[in-house]
Amino acid sequence: MNRIAKVIAITVLTVSSAAAMAQSYTGPTASSAGASPHYTGPSTIPKMTAKQLLDNGTDDQYVTLNGKLISHAGSKDYVFADASGQIKVKISSKYFPANQIIDGNTPVEITGKFDKNRFGTSKLEVKQIKVTAS
Incomplete structure (x- = not known):
């Protein structure tokens, strides 16, 4: 494989993996308390x-x-x-x-x-x- 083909292959792989990661990102609330399980039982907080x-x-x-x-x-x-x-x-x-x-x-x-x-x-x-x- 010549050098230009290697550069093109690496570029294509990098762009496609970045696009796949961007599709699963949902913004700043992706790891917020609302997105994860939390306690819903009784509380002593008034x-x-x-x-x-x-x-x-x-x-x-x-x-x-x-x-x-x-x-x-x-x-x-x-x-x-x-x-x-x-x-x-x-x-x-x-x-x-x-x-x-x-x-x-x-x-x-x-x-x-x-x-x-x-x-x-x-x-x-x-x-x-x-x-x-x-």
């Missing part, structure tokens, strides 16, 4: 409302809230709302469920660690987000 958390929550407390992400404030910052009020939340893209669209009308359950600030805005750093039925 369920609260946004108002209860803001009024009575303690710094570094883990909590679960049910409601909706009503707006994106830029970067990892979102506004979460339930019937009691609103709270700012921070969500890394890796925690969004794979292959599910979440908009302002999608009911979700979020679990995370509360960052209570005496001065400034307190927020919830979300570690898990699940789409719920209501």
